Amino acid sequence: MRDNVTTLTQDQAMPQPVMIETAPGDDIILDVAAACCRFDVSAPALSRLFSHEPRRILRAVENVSFTVKRGTTFSIVGESGCGKSTLARMVVGLQRPTEGKLSFRDIRRADGTIGPPRVQMIFQDPYASLNPRWRVGDIIAEPIRELKLRSDEAAVQQRVGDLLETVGLSRTDASRYPHAFSGGQRQRISIARALATEADFLVCDEPTSALDVSVQAQILNLMVRLQKEFGLTYLFISHNLSVVRHMSDDLAIMYLGRFVEAGPAEQVFTQPQHPYTRLLLDTIPDVERPNRARRPMSGEVPSPINPPAGCTFNPRCAQAADRCRVERPELRQLGDVRVSCHFA
């Protein structure tokens, strides 16, 4: 493969920058094609032999395809165990897809260089993702030193100070340790560390769910500002629909490893097509309509090891018919939105 695509399925896939002028409309940065991630969770071979148990395969992500446009936010929403974090790990390369492929397209940066986007991750828990024994300055300088992005130490320190100011902290904070910062400030440090690599693509796995609402607002505003300033692309993983609504350009709703609905955020929120999306929107607590009568969704998310036959949502779906219990709906294109429901 000598084109402008970095493929994660290849083991030693080194980016091969080729001078290709990207067409104006074609600004796709990430292309995920039929990606699957399955885990073998069988008992050890010997005990399987004695107990005659079959192999058990956990299908964390099944046949997921989407593209992310440069400078936009693509969100993935779902309940715990739906595979959204596995998908995020596949995008940053921490997990290899079992099938399918994920490819980053080369981009032209502001400084004129062309190459694959630099990908960084922002984790959920800012208390666990920063080394408590390192000074903040060293935490942020680590990627700069490691990737040799600055020639001398003075330039590294200068860059660290600039980054701290970019995320709303002060230069002098570099000499303090993470424990001296609140949750929101720590998340700012995580963001500064991600930006230190001159990242173009940030995978944010629940970046605000460990934070209080007023601090969450500060971090979300910061992320929106940075996106505008640096043209960042976000893959935003969350279970909080109102946060997703605020951040996303496009979004996908995941259920048991599959996309059930995907499309422009505005359209999915205003005209939800899939019963699961509708139920999710109906059950989230709404501060604007206190004490409204709502009917909670019955049942729970089934196990991804043993998903229901047919449409995986059928045991919880009010509209489920016989066909839903037998035949799995394909993800069909309906206008701008893709929906996997027989009745959409």
Add this chain to the structure above:
Amino acid sequence: MTASAAQPLLSVRDLRIVFDGRHGPLTALDGVSFDIAPGEILGMVGESGAGKSLTGTAVIGLLEPPGRIAGGEIHLAGQRIDNLPAEQMRRLRGRRIGAIFQDPLTSLHPLLKVGDQLVETILTHLPVSRAEARKRALDLLKEVGIPAAETRIDHFPHQFSGGMRQRVVIALALCAEPSLIIADEPTTALDVSIQAQITTLLKRLCREHGTAIMLVTHDMGVIAETADRVAVMYAGRIVEIGPVEEVTRRPSHPYTAGLMASIPSVHVRHEHLNQIDGAMPRLNAIPPGCAFNPRCGRAEAFCRENKPGLPLSGHAAACHFPLKEAAHA
């Protein structure tokens, strides 16, 4: 409105909790007063460290050293409970005040079948035989919506999902028919679709049994869906209290207003979220006067010197310059 009608079930007056530390005492709760009427759900909302869980802990008598109650009184149905001897408090806990905590896995004993845990609790508090206790346990499991309760009663906690476990915890809290339940972040560890099931269940049980609930959570959405009244806490004090519709729609304290505006909406996408700059002060650096004054857009010199009081009436805010005149019932 609700509180003044009859005798309140729970009445907390000027509660002050102090932690004695190496660098002198830290006041974690400062003059907290509120009432809960029988059968009422009072939501306690605030950011981490605001003192909402501490209030619940003090009411249920589980405050541990170095924390101590340094002032104020707690009355349950007219009886003062904050100075009860430990043994009497232990008998009251579970019998008259139930508790539901955030993580259902840590509040259940992992090595005991759920039925045995329920039976043990029932036998501790009620004068019934073991057979009657088991029947009651089964009824409770059915009531909290556990499918196939007859077989599930003999299962261990790890065999239940998170939502089902929280239902078992609710059944445990309801065992002795307490008149008050302290629910500390009961839905925080659960998914949204399960969260809705649990809050609906809590609300239904509260209505059917006439149980009052003190619902402690950081999630304004859960409060709005579940509570009758809400108390907003900031830096160890209640800054606003009132019926949930009024507080969420017409907040009177600038902090509540800022908090409400910082929640992203599911209905419209805004370009920019309202944010309250800064952070809640640490306990050793609570500013004099109104604790919110350094972050408040309406603060004046007066706010920096005088601590605002909180009137005990329908909808009230501890603010010298409230956004609107709070509607008094």
